[in-house]
Structures are given as C-alpha cells and as structure tokens.
Amino acid sequence: MNRKGLYFLIALALGGVGAAHAQDSTTATTSSYDGRWYIAPTVGGYYNDTDRNTNSRQVYYGLGFGRFIAPNTSIDVFFDRTKRTIDGGNSDRWANNNVGVAARFYYGDWNAWRPYALVGVMGSFHMDPADHAWSPAAEVGVGVSKTITDSTDFRVEGGYRYDWDDKSQPEKNGYGDWFLGFSIVSRFGEPAAAPVAAAPVAPAAPDCSKQFRNGVNLCDNKCPDLPEGTIVGPDGCPQKVVIDLRGVNFKFDRPKKGETDIKKALAEPTADSVAILDQAVDTLQRYPQVKVTVAGYTDSVGKDAYNQDLSERRAAIVYKYLTAHGIAADRLIGPFGHGKNDPIGSNDTDAGRAQNRRTELQVQQ
Helix, strand or coil, rough: HHHHHHHHHHHHHHHHHHHHCCCCCCCCCCCCCCCCEEEEEEHHHHHHHHHEEEEEEEEEEEEEEEEECCCEEEEEEEEEEEECCCEECCCEEEEEEEEEEEEEECCCCCCEEEEEEHHHHHEEEEECCCCCEEEEEEEEEEEEEEECCCCCEEEEEEEEEEEECCCCCCCCEEEEEEEEEEEEEEEECEEEEECCCCCCCCCCCCCCCCCEEEEEEECCCCCCCCCCCEECCCCEEECEEEEEECCCCCCCCCCCCCCCCCHHCCCCCCHHHHHHHHHEEEEHHHHHCEEEEEECCCCCCCCHHHHHHHHHHHHHHHHHHHCCCCCHHHHHEEECCCCCCEEEHHHHHHHHHHHCCEEEEEEEE
C-alpha cells in the first residue's frame, strides 16, 4: 500500500473518532471508568511490505503504558520490537524498534465487547548490516476490547503501519506493513470511590411521648400555628431543607443543548439516579405546601460562561422531570444555574468533579 492508502485509512479512523464522541450510549459506568493507569503487554505478527526484501511474516512484541482520559478515550505510550531475516539466502538480520503514542476511541457499553478506532505516531529505529537510523512512522487500525475483571481487559487489534524509512534501502522511500496484535490490559491501584447517594434530609423525631403537632412536642413547639404538614426543626419552627439529590449526577458536558431525555444525560448507573429523583417526587407529593428552588451546578472544567449555561440546562431538565411526574410548576422556583460555584467535592479529582455535576432542590417555606 502506498502513502495515499495510508492517508485514506487515517481519514476513516478520524471519522470513527467523531462518531464515538457523538453516541449517547457510550459513557461507561463510574465503577469501570476510574482513571487508573494500566500496563498492556502485547504480542502479535507483521505482514511486511514486499519492498523491504525481508521475509514477509514475523512476530513482534511490546509493552504499553496508559490510562483512560475519558470514558471513551485512552492514551498509551508504547514500545515494540521485531526482527526480520533479509532476503538473499544468508543469515543477515534486520531489526526494528518503535517508540510512540497511540490513542484509542471506543464505542458501546464498558462491560460489553467494545469496538474501537486506533491512531498512533512513533519513531522507528532501524538496525541492519548497512545502517542504523531513525525515521518517523504512523499507524491506523481498528480493534475490540472486553472487560474481564474490574482490573483486567483483553483487546485484539489490527491495522496498517507506514514507515518513512529511506535509509535501510536507499533506492526505496517508505514501507507499509499490516499488523495484528493481542494485549492484556492490567489496571493497577485502587479505583476511586463512587459518590454515595443520600436520601432527602428529614427532621429527627423528638424523644417525647406527649402530644405532637408537625412532629414536635407541643410543650417544646415555638411555632405552634403552622399548617399541619409543614417541615419543621426540633423547635417546631420552619426548617430550610436541601433535597440534595446526591447521586443524581450528570455525564461530563451533559445535557447538550436541546437534549430533553434526562436518562441519556445522567451518569451511570442511570437507574440509581432515577430512583433518587422519584424519591424527591414522593417527598414533594407528601408535603404539598412546600415550594423548592431547582438549582444546577457544574465542575470547574471549562470557561465560566459555558459552565453557567450548562448548569442552567441541568436545572431545567430536572425541572421538566418534576413537572412531568405531577409536581405543579407553581411549586417550583427557577430553574437557576450556579455554574462551578459551591462545589461539594474536590475539582482536583475525577470523583470530586463527578459529585459537582449535580442539581439541588432547596426547600422554601
């Protein structure tokens, strides 16, 4: 294959990269996408360009080191090596070491078989009886990965690698080789702890056996004339309650503009987040006199103006969920966005940023 073929394959791979980021269903669960570093020993085979004047097939081996920088994207630094016998009936050997960086762009759910596109660049060091020299090289390919355990993946990939070597054989200028490789990906270290879902805050029941109103002993009640069912503190007076919705966190940069399906915007596992939203709906239905402010927040990644708009979209999509499930709009104040303000987790960690991508229901009385 000539260099035009390489450019065509690069275009195909980059097109696949864009499609991977456009899919709604490709975000992995928090338990799988934890940002841990991994090592990936690899073994495989080459099918050589016939212009190399070497035997056409041989084994290569290597080692990668990398991590997922997003649920669908990993970056590896890698080294691999191969030796080839030079044609001509003698025992001369031609060796090749490659050092480079490869990016993989995945599709589908983390726990399923995940196809991916591969692009990489590298330096290629050639050692033959006539010369030792470096040259640039690039590769494109496709593969499939499968999670075996919480810390181990299997992946197999194939593709095309083009080497701009013009030293090994001066009359030639570049070679294209096909490759097929197998890797065991081993993550190390402890995964980050997932955010813990918290139930809506409720006042503690007084330790008393006398008559109660609004859950407070009448002899201790400093606000006795409130309507029945008002949420009160230990003194019987109205209490400001934040229904935190902790655990109802959003995927990075979601919802998108115009997105209306909250289930597609929520971080995995979606069912847990929806259960917490339904619990908030139940609380509001049991206290029909309560009004709440719907507020949205983001992590610190990105510009302030963009985060402000994103936090408003998060508040708006929760607002629509509440009204769609029977909560009257005149009981909801907002929706309001607060951007990256008032973080509840550290914006220096993946887990902390996930906590900050949230909404709150702030009870007003």
